[in-house]
Amino acid sequence: MIHSLPPGLIMVIGALLLPLLGRRFSAWGALALSVASLAAFWTTPDFHVVNLTLFGNELNVVRVDRLSWIFALVFHIAAITASVYALHVKDTRQHIAGMVYAGSAIAACCAGDMITLFVCWELTAVSSVFLIWATGTEKSYRSGMRYLIIQVISGVLLLSGAIVHFHDTGSLAFGHFLGLVPGQTGSVRELGLGAQLILLAFGIKGAFPLLHNWLQDSYPNGTPTGTVFLSAFTTKLAIYSLARGFAGLEELIWIGCAMTLFPIVFAVIENDLRRVLAYSLNNQLGFMVVGIGIGTELSLNGTAAHAFCHIIYKALLFMSMGAVLLRVGTTKATELGGLHKSMPWTTIFCIIGAGSIAGFPLLSGFISKSMIISAAGEQHRFVLWLLLLVASAGVMEHSGIKIPFFAFFAHDSGKRVKEAPWNMLLGMFIAAFFCIALGINYPALYQLLPFKMHHAYVPYTPAHVIMQLQLLLFAALAFVFLMKTNLYPAETRSTNLDTDWVYRKLLPWLIGIGGAVVGWVDRGIRLCFRAMLGGVFDRFQRLFNDRGALGGTWSTSLMAFWAAILLGVCLLLYYF
Amino acid sequence: MKTENENSPDDSHDSKPSWIERNVNMFIMGLVIACIATLVAQLVFRPMFSTEHPAHFEIEAIFGFEAIFGFVAFVAVVFLGWVLRMFVKRKEDYYDS
Known part of the structure; x- marks a missing residue:
């Protein structure tokens, strides 16, 4: 039933x-x-x-x-x-x-x-x-x-x-x-x-x-x-x-590729860490859309696996930022920093989520995202493969480093708050557990995937682990280099424009301009019409007033003259 | 947003640097060592690469390719951030005004 x-x-x-x-x-x-x-x-x-x-x-x-x-x-x-x-x-x-x-x-x-x-x-x-x-x-x-x-x-x-x-x-x-x-x-x-x-x-x-x-x-x-x-x-x-x-729709590959790339640049300059996570979510969706576009068994399984892992680690990251929001009242990077002292458990869970999304070995992102990138490699799509690697380095930037670093470390904001409530910590623990369990016991996830693969995909090869670690650790080194040389853009309180500007500013502005133009045209037509109507009335007034041609008193002889003319015309019309 | 930090401990008793803040250089050194270790590991495990992880592109075979790529891509993304900020940055209350 x-x-x-x-x-x-x-x-x-x-x-x-x-x-x-x-x-x-x-x-x-x-x-x-x-x-x-x-x-x-x-x-x-x-x-x-x-x-x-x-x-x-x-x-x-x-x-x-x-x-x-x-x-x-x-x-x-x-x-x-x-x-x-x-x-x-x-x-x-x-x-x-x-x-x-x-x-x-x-x-x-x-x-x-x-x-x-x-x-x-x-x-x-x-x-x-x-x-x-x-x-x-x-x-x-x-x-x-x-x-x-x-x-x-x-x-x-x-x-x-x-x-x-x-x-x-x-x-x-x-x-x-x-x-x-x-x-x-x-x-x-x-x-x-x-x-x-x-x-x-x-x-x-x-x-x-x-x-x-x-x-x-x-x-x-x-x-x-x-x-x-x-x-x-x-x-x-x-x-x-x-x-x-x-x-298998070819266009989805490039749509997905664009999705993996542009949000990472927006995430670099965004101050609100929950908004950074929203850009990061967009970037992760891009990987999945690429997998759908490639449309092979490996890539579609990769998409399903990545969606599975992503839902859990993204929830974990949002949970850690939710705990910060609850305790501190904001998730703006400019207001945060040093929270590892007062929220140590939240810090640890956030780092596990960040490591998962970045794709560190033994964590869930490693065993899912790599399937999509490998599927691109198997199809010998070099440019796509290269761009997905750039996106992977970008993920390391905005979610792997920026989120935990600016919330829990960086400059000490001096804020000392209580650790998150027990149930929030338990929620984060469950998600963190899945992040680690899926990273280690990956076959349990792979056997749930929608399509049977001809060749079993093995994520943990020495080459894959070493290559991935090189990419991530050298990306982290680049962060240290940029911070030490003050080349990393400082967090500032700001609003960064995105496409919502079109319907939050441009459209209302265009509607305002359109309304004003319609108003002007309407007023112009009314004025013209009133002027025309006024002219006609004036003319009639002049014709019919005391001294007007039609309103004045005519002499009897003039009337008789015009009556004779009129009768003459009638006579002529009668004959012809 | 209502916060629940009204009963939080005072700011003064925990103002000294934490163990992590006192050992930042150690963490950076650890990162540098880990980076070098990945390069060494690539040299050591190289003979196994071709059999266990078939390279799809020749560029993958270059020593330290992913290391250089990771570093350069990260720096490039951050610099693109600088450029983007010049175009899209507005006051915080931009949409409220």
């Missing part, structure tokens, strides 16, 4: 009952829901499918195969970890939002048709915005509104694309839009209009270049615990959907 319901539905329905537990126990209720949902999901049979007929169309509301299974599993792990991390929060709204959000994301990646996907897609958007609004500031309210508008646009594009696709093909099934299998490649030009609209919807949610800035705008404005939820689901749901529908 339980398996005929979409996975995650326990969390969505159960969330609505959380208010019954009161402020004190709703957090525990949320944790219990996540665990119960995982227990139900764990016993789901392989290749499980549930169909439902609605309005004469068969909807595939549950489709659990290997690709959806690994994503749904890591979503559950993220939901449980984030729930533990949020146990101290007394705001029931946040727990409801978190559970509905996580549950709908899980249901979305187990959806076999595009209508179910659309419903879950929109539910993730509507529920997650409350995690931003819960901060309770004007800034977070505005940021949440922008987030919601962009997410809903993505949903509308998805629905429009699904309708067009259904019209063209008669199918609502959510599968590969070109029917490609791993190893085959295609192009965006081969897609129909419906599939192109769906790709755009996924691109918005997946933070493609130029469509990305909702991510850096909204995530730093979430609550300390809410951002941990946010970091896990939305963008990775997009990655899952891209892997399902568009694997």
Whole structure:
């Protein structure tokens, strides 16, 4: 019975009952829901499918195969970890939002048709915005509104694309839009209009270049615990959907490559460390999109493995910054420093997360990211391979060094705060445990990957370990060199413009200018018309006033003369 | 944002440098030694490279390639940051004003 319901539905329905537990126990209720949902999901049979007929169309509301299974599993792990991390929060709204959000994301990646996907897609958007609004500031309210508008646009594009696709093909099934299998490649030009609209919807949610800035705008404005939820689901749901529908699309390789590169430069100069993490998230998504674009078994497995590891270490990094935000009240690098003295455990967990994202051996990033880079190498794509190496050095910069260094070390800010609450530390411990466990016991993850590989991928070869250590350690040496020579850009309080400038400044300005122009034109037309009308009235007035031609008193002889003329004309007309 | 550091210990009793701050040079020396160790390891394990880790590109075979690449790429990213900052940096309250 339980398996005929979409996975995650326990969390969505159960969330609505959380208010019954009161402020004190709703957090525990949320944790219990996540665990119960995982227990139900764990016993789901392989290749499980549930169909439902609605309005004469068969909807595939549950489709659990290997690709959806690994994503749904890591979503559950993220939901449980984030729930533990949020146990101290007394705001029931946040727990409801978190559970509905996580549950709908899980249901979305187990959806076999595009209508179910659309419903879950929109539910993730509507529920997650409350995690931003819960901060309770004007800034977070505005940021949440922008987030919601962009997410809903993505949903509308998805629905429009699904309708067009259904019209063209008669199918609502959510599968590969070109029917490609791993190893085959295609192009965006081969897609129909419906599939192109769906790709755009996924691109918005997946933070493609130029469509990305909702991510850096909204995530730093979430609550300390809410951002941990946010970091896990939305963008990775997009990655899952891209892997399902568009694997092997050549254009995705270069889109992904751009995504790995431009955020690292923004991250260098960003002061808010949660915003640095949002750029870093964008950069990590880039690796996954490259893997999807390459479209081989190795690269797609790499994408799934990297998404799995990334969700956990990124949650860990956001958790460490959330703890700093809770205790210090800010995550601005200019205000922080020296926190290792008062938050030693948070420091250690943050360093483990930073080491994982940078890809140090024995930590999770090493065994997943390398699969994607190796897949690029196997395809002999030299430029791509080189650019991914640059991006790897960039990851070392913004997440490997900058986050832990400026928060916990650097110049001592003099702030002495309490260590994070026990539940936050436990949440970080669970995530850190997974980072290390996945790095060491990598076969456990590899056997969950969606595709069977002809040649088993072995991450721990002397060459790979030594090469990776060279890259990372010499990058760290470069940091020391730049700091010692004062060439590293100092942290300053500033706002750095990104594409959100277009809709936060340029569009309002253009609308203002447009409004002013319309006003001027309108005023001009009114003035002209009034002037014309005034002229006509004046003329009539002059004609009909006492001295006017038509208004004055005429003599009898003149009247008789004109009457005679008129009668004469009538006579002539009568004859001819 | 409400903070929970009201009951935090006073600032004075913990103001002396920590063990880590007193040994920064030791950490830097450790890093330099680790860097050198990776280069030495590359020399030692080189015969195993071709069999266990098939190189996809010739450039990978150059001694210390990833070391130089890591250093240069890191410096390049930071310098690009300087350049980007010239174009995109605004006052902190830019969007609020």
